[in-house]
Amino acid sequence: MNDKKLNQLFAAARRETPPAVPADFAERVQHGLDPSATANVPVVVSFLDQLNRNFSRYAAIAAAMIVLCVAVEISQSLSQEPSIDDDVNQICSDWMLH
Amino acid sequence: MVNDDTELVARVRAGSPDAYTDLVRNNQQQVFSILHRYERDTHLVEDLAQETFTKAWRALDRFDGRAPFQHWLSRIAVHVALDHVRRRKRFAGTIAFPEIGEDSVGWLRDELPPRELEGRQAREILDLAMQSLSAAEQIVITLMEIEGRSVKEICSLTGDSSVAVRVRAMRARSKLRKAIEKLEASEHE
Numbered sequence: 001m002n003d004k005k006l007n008q009l010f011a012a013a014r015r016e017t018p019p020a021v022p023a024d025f026a027e028r029v030q031h032g033l034d035p036s037a038t039a040n041v042p043v044v045v046s047f048l049d050q051l052n053r054n055f056s057r058y059a060a061i062a063a064a065m066i067v068l069c070v071a072v073e074i075s076q077s078l079s080q081e082p083s084i085d086d087d088v089n090q091i092c093s094d095w096m097l098h
Numbered sequence: 099m100v101n102d103d104t105e106l107v108a109r110v111r112a113g114s115p116d117a118y119t120d121l122v123r124n125n126q127q128q129v130f131s132i133l134h135r136y137e138r139d140t141h142l143v144e145d146l147a148q149e150t151f152t153k154a155w156r157a158l159d160r161f162d163g164r165a166p167f168q169h170w171l172s173r174i175a176v177h178v179a180l181d182h183v184r185r186r187k188r189f190a191g192t193i194a195f196p197e198i199g200e201d202s203v204g205w206l207r208d209e210l211p212p213r214e215l216e217g218r219q220a221r222e223i224l225d226l227a228m229q230s231l232s233a234a235e236q237i238v239i240t241l242m243e244i245e246g247r248s249v250k251e252i253c254s255l256t257g258d259s260s261v262a263v264r265v266r267a268m269r270a271r272s273k274l275r276k277a278i279e280k281l282e283a284s285e286h287e
Contacts (some may be wrong), residue, residue: 006278012214012215012220013217013221014245016128021126021127021130031116076215
């Protein structure tokens with residue numbers, strides 16, 4: 001199959017005429033439309049749908065927060081400052097003594 | 099044209115759904131012209147056209163008027179065609195494709211065919227050969243070679259980058275050539 005023959009094939013296909021549109025096609029389309037689905041009716045999206053739609057975003061934010069907390073904890077432990085764990089332990093022991 | 103498309107869209111939005119009938123009438127021929135390139139069965143073309151106008155109706159609030167309504171509708175029609183070709187490929191084993199006629203076989207056999215091929219015959223050959231192409235490749239090669247659209251237009255209709263369109267078109271042409279060579283060989287046997 002050479003390029004010329006392939007081009008002839010395309011040219012012939014280009015000449016094919018589309019089928020005639022049935023006279024009542026527009027009316028049938030109109031009849032088949034759901035009036036409640038018009039563009040002007042606000043779409044109600046459920047809480048679960050919203051959650052589903054944004055799940056990847058929420059997961060990324062949660063992962064970023066975990067990474068941030070771990071980073072803060074590591075930097076605090078490296079700088080010998082009391083960590084969140086130490087603070088919690090302190091509060092617990094104070095409460096026990098009282 | 100009964101009315102300007104933009105005006106009709108405004109009327110539909112203003113709460114006059116009957117104006118959509120005029121909008122359909124203004125654009126139905128163009129939608130049929132796009133869709134019949136991907137489907138030979140006229141009843142299926144009608145179904146696809148109906149699907150296109152239903153989708154356009156549901157998405158009318160997203161039509162911002164930056165491009166003409168006709169272009170916006172063409173994009174929807176092309177995506178409906180793409181879904182249709184994908185579905186057809188998925189069920190390729192269960193859908194029987196019509197055999198190609200004697201005239202088309204004769205044209206394929208001729209090294210230098212003396213006569214011009216009819217549109218219907220060209221479609222018979224191309225439909226069989228296109229089965230070896232992916233749905234996206236079928237859309238790109240049809241838009242480029244049969245509808246004669248530019249790369250820029252195809253990008254705008256499909257949402258693909260120009261590089262993707264060019265690569266797909268090149269790959270599709272090469273696959274088509276091989277598929278038709280196979281057809282020629284099988285018809286010689």
